Amino acid sequence: MNPAVETGKVFSSLLSASSRQGSAFLVLVDPDKTSPSQARSLAKLAEESGVDGLLVGGSQGFCGSLDELAAAVKESTGLPVILFPGSACQLSDRADAILFLSMLSSRNPQYLIGEHVKAAPVLRRMSIEIIPTAYLLVESGTLTSVQFVTQSLPIPREKVDLAVAHALAGKYMGMRLVYLEAGSGAAAPVPAEMVQGVSLTTDLPVAVGGGVRTPEQAGRFARSGASFVVVGNVLETGAASLVKELAAAVHFRK
Numbered sequence: 557m558n559p560a561v562e563t564g565k566v567f568s569s570l571l572s573a574s575s576r577q578g579s580a581f582l583v584l585v586d587p588d589k590t591s592p593s594q595a596r597s598l599a600k601l602a603e604e605s606g607v608d609g610l611l612v613g614g615s616q617g618f619c620g621s622l623d624e625l626a627a628a629v630k631e632s633t634g635l636p637v638i639l640f641p642g643s644a645c646q647l648s649d650r651a652d653a654i655l656f657l658s659m660l661s662s663r664n665p666q667y668l669i670g671e672h673v674k675a676a677p678v679l680r681r682m683s684i685e686i687i688p689t690a691y692l693l694v695e696s697g698t699l700t701s702v703q704f705v706t707q708s709l710p711i712p713r714e715k716v717d718l719a720v721a722h723a724l725a726g727k728y729m730g731m732r733l734v735y736l737e738a739g740s741g742a743a744a745p746v747p748a749e750m751v752q753g754v755s756l757t758t759d760l761p762v763a764v765g766g767g768v769r770t771p772e773q774a775g776r777f778a779r780s781g782a783s784f785v786v787v788g789n790v791l792e793t794g795a796a797s798l799v800k801e802l803a804a805a806v807h808f809r810k
């Protein structure tokens with residue numbers, strides 16, 4: 557069997573880092589906003605500041621090789637590098653793993669299965685670990701790039717039951733992770749009650765991201781049962797002290 561089809565080492569080690577520390581902190585490197593040299597500095601800063609892993613990808617899903625950026629990140633750090641693709645254009649074998657995201661909250665077939673069929677034969681030739689992920693878009697107060705690009709309605713923020721139903725459907729389809737996404741730069745992050753409801757009912761690891769700006773918000777997600785808290789935008793300034801504070805808030809058991 558091709559090693560690329562198994563969820564394995566990378567995901568397991570992230571999950572153990574998460575349970576050891578309360579939760580794990582992931583930083584998103586967006587190819588639409590970050591040059592390879594900026595990515596190198598961000599990756600080094602992340603590693604020195606206690607970040608657990610780096611996601612590489614962007615919600616606009618633009619085409620163009622991700623190899624240079626993924627390689628720059630990979631060469632600058634010993635942290636796991638995981639693709640977070642906005643489309644089948646955003647693949648690279650320089651990464652260690654990929655979140656194979658199906659946007660289950662959408663009714664747009666392109667993001668439920670279409671991009672996946674385009675990506676699958678390419679992934680089969682790459683030896684990167686695949687993490688099947690139920691990707692749920694949550695209403696966040698403004699129209700985000702991910703909503704616009706995917707032409708998808710988000711789950712209303714107060715409808716925890718609806719988020720739980722989508723996440724359970726993902727679990728019964730064999731997905732290993734639920735990703736609750738408010739969208740990059742979201743005005744309001746995902747409600748903590750939704751993180752808690754999904755995590756308790758599905759018993760699947762939950763990642764949450766979009767609009768997280770403060771250690772308080774990050775810490776609240778970690779304590780609400782998120783296994784992974786993801787931050788992108790706010791780190792563009794490269795403020796070292798903020799990265800450390802966010803990591804400390806996420807690692808509440810350390």
Ligand code: 1GP
Binds near residue numbers: 738
């Ligand atoms: C990851 O889209 C997010 O899920 C990143 O969001 O850029 O708002 O941190 P921010």
